[in-house]
Amino acid sequence: MNTTLTAAQREELKALLLAARRSLESQMQQNRENLAPPAADQDGIEQGNVVREVDQALTNIDAADVKRIDHALEAMEDGSYGLCAECGCAIPFERLKIEPQTQHCVACKSRWEQGKGHAKTHA
Numbered sequence: 539m540n541t542t543l544t545a546a547q548r549e550e551l552k553a554l555l556l557a558a559r560r561s562l563e564s565q566m567q568q569n570r571e572n573l574a575p576p577a578a579d580q581d582g583i584e585q586g587n588v589v590r591e592v593d594q595a596l597t598n599i600d601a602a603d604v605k606r607i608d609h610a611l612e613a614m615e616d617g618s619y620g621l622c623a624e625c626g627c628a629i630p631f632e633r634l635k636i637e638p639q640t641q642h643c644v645a646c647k648s649r650w651e652q653g654k655g656h657a658k659t660h661a
């Protein structure tokens with residue numbers, strides 16, 4: 539298991555992952571504060587619930603992102619970071635720099651997106 543990344547590049551990506559994780563965590567913290575029961579009277583309750591559902595959805599997305607980042611950091615520890623989970627090729631540094639938590643090379647990702655009915659976008 540070898541990637542084409544140099545130690546310096548890996549360090550740079552690790553810093554990016556940690557920074558992304560921190561900002562997600564503060565975002566989640568903020569969402570959780572928004573989730574606190576509204577101090578509204580009877581009339582405000584319905585509206586409060588709608589806002590809460592939206593915030594809950596946002597929090598779920600953030601949690602999934604944190605998981606992906608954690609997975610990438612773990613992969614960095616065991617040396618599998620930067621390798622495509624699908625075809626095993628080395629993901630270029632340029633791509634990792636834009637999306638450091640990615641686990642797929644461009645070819646596999648676009649194939650995957652096409653398989654999910656991506657073509658419908660222009661319908």
Ligand SMILES: [Zn+2]
Binds near residue numbers: 624625627
């Ligand atoms: Zn691949």
